[in-house]
Amino acid sequence: MKKRIFVLNGHPGGTSLSKRLSEAYAQAATKAGHDLRLTHLHDLTFDPDFGEGSYKTLKPLEGDLKAVAADLEWSEHIVLLTPMWWGGVPAKLKGLFDRVLLPGFAFDPRQKRLGLPKPLLAGRTARLIMTSDTPDWFFRLAYGRAMVRQLRAQVFGFVGIKPLRVTHFSEASHPAPKDVERWSDAVAALGRAAR
8 A cells, every 4th residue: 555654864964874774765665656755854954942932932943844844744654764872862853853843733732631732643653763882682671762762652652643663773883784785675675565
């Protein structure tokens, strides 16, 4: 079944493993007949600081952030590729969340259930493809998969995007070429299946 897929490469650098994997996913999904939009965080120009804005006087969105919001609205499936840095996402990606996932667009604070705002982006699914130096077993046992829990519950889930499925490639700072090829193949398979 054909899907509308928004792929966001959340690495702030112009060349990265996340970029390579995002392009592998995008090419495979497009070749399989899915509608696809691909955005690289490093190409976006915006102030990541919510600053003096508030939920009553929102800071106006720059053109690049309006495009991201439009892509989120358009999508049925969202794929976020990001490295894990210091236990979380890169600062510019966090700034994108702060600036785009706003009341009236991503959630409605006036309508509450169990004290939580009504999510406005429901009906979409997501895939997180994360890279890190931390081996997956250690990430689970020592850190309780903290970054995944945050993204699943307090970012994607909070605005109604679920389930969030996770693919984690570890020891990614200096991977062997054969590992990069294997990871690219795995991501391409996800793209073909729109997963």
